[in-house]
Amino acid sequence: MAAILEEIISHKRIEIKSLDTQQIIRNRKPVSFRERLEASDTMAVIGEVKRASPSRGDININIKPEGQAAKYVSGGVDAISVLTDKNYFKGSMRDLEAVKCAVGVPVLNKDFIIDERQIDRAYLYGADVILLIVAALDDAALKRLYDYAGTYGLESIVEVHTEAEMERALAIGPELIGVNNRDLKTFEVDVANTERLLAKYGDASTHFIAESGIKTEADAERMRDAGASALLVGETLMRAAQPDATIRSLKVPRR
Numbered sequence: 001m002a003a004i005l006e007e008i009i010s011h012k013r014i015e016i017k018s019l020d021t022q023q024i025i026r027n028r029k030p031v032s033f034r035e036r037l038e039a040s041d042t043m044a045v046i047g048e049v050k051r052a053s054p055s056r057g058d059i060n061i062n063i064k065p066e067g068q069a070a071k072y073v074s075g076g077v078d079a080i081s082v083l084t085d086k087n088y089f090k091g092s093m094r095d096l097e098a099v100k101c102a103v104g105v106p107v108l109n110k111d112f113i114i115d116e117r118q119i120d121r122a123y124l125y126g127a128d129v130i131l132l133i134v135a136a137l138d139d140a141a142l143k144r145l146y147d148y149a150g151t152y153g154l155e156s157i158v159e160v161h162t163e164a165e166m167e168r169a170l171a172i173g174p175e176l177i178g179v180n181n182r183d184l185k186t187f188e189v190d191v192a193n194t195e196r197l198l199a200k201y202g203d204a205s206t207h208f209i210a211e212s213g214i215k216t217e218a219d220a221e222r223m224r225d226a227g228a229s230a231l232l233v234g235e236t237l238m239r240a241a242q243p244d245a246t247i248r249s250l251k252v253p254r255r
């Protein structure tokens with residue numbers, strides 16, 4: 001496993017020790033991102049609320065997440081991702097809750113999920129979608145957490161970076177696969193990673209979401225031509241003077 005990811009996960013193991021097992025009343029039906037994606041005739045865009053990151057340092061730490069989310073919605077965003085990891089990304093579950101209260105589009109809890117209690121918490125704070133990072137989980141845990149999220153009606157984006165991870169992801173038959181263009185070992189970002197992986201696996205009956213390093217309309221077209229039907233965009237939107245205009249430019253027509 002990549003060095004930084006390893007460090008984040010070992011910190012996460014300590015952090016989750018203080019999470020309680022709780023009886024959760026399952027009276028909320030999550031909003032489907034997959035349905036929205038399937039109904040869209042343009043590239044779907046997931047806008048991310050990301051205050052900081054280990055590779056970029058502080059990006060926009062004093063942002064009001066609900067205000068940023070409202071700008072994304074006015075640009076026609078299809079979902080909003082909220083980084084909730086505190087230590088490395090300066091986010092929180094309160095950021096997620098604030099966004100959920102402010103918007104109607106599906107909300108993704110972006111974190112390093114290794115335990116069922118984090119999924120309980122995601123549901124409790126209003127998430128509709130969670131992220132499962134293949135590189136952070138063994139096959140049994142990946143399957144177990146994927147199925148557990150499903151019991152809440154939460155959708156999972158299963159994230160891969162390499163061919164080996166793609167094979168492991170496809171083995172559980174997920175509806176949504178995120179292809180990360182960022183190498184968590186070197187922090188290098190290369191949108192050609194999605195092109196390489198989808199050239200080989202693009203025929204699989206799943207939706208592919210291109211993640212990281214997407215800046216321009218030309219990038220969006222490249223990801224579309226590679227076979228992605230959605231984009232996950234963080235830094236570009238967090239730094240944009242007008243995130244709504246940027247989102248509009250990324251929602252390129254589907255093939």
Ligand SMILES: O=P(O)(O)OC[C@@H](O)[C@@H](O)c1c[nH]c2ccccc12
Binds near residue numbers: 050
């Ligand atoms: O800011 P960018 O380059 O647009 O990237 C967004 C998103 O892909 C990135 O934040 C991300 C992808 N996978 C993750 C896993 C954990 C934390 C963060 C991420």
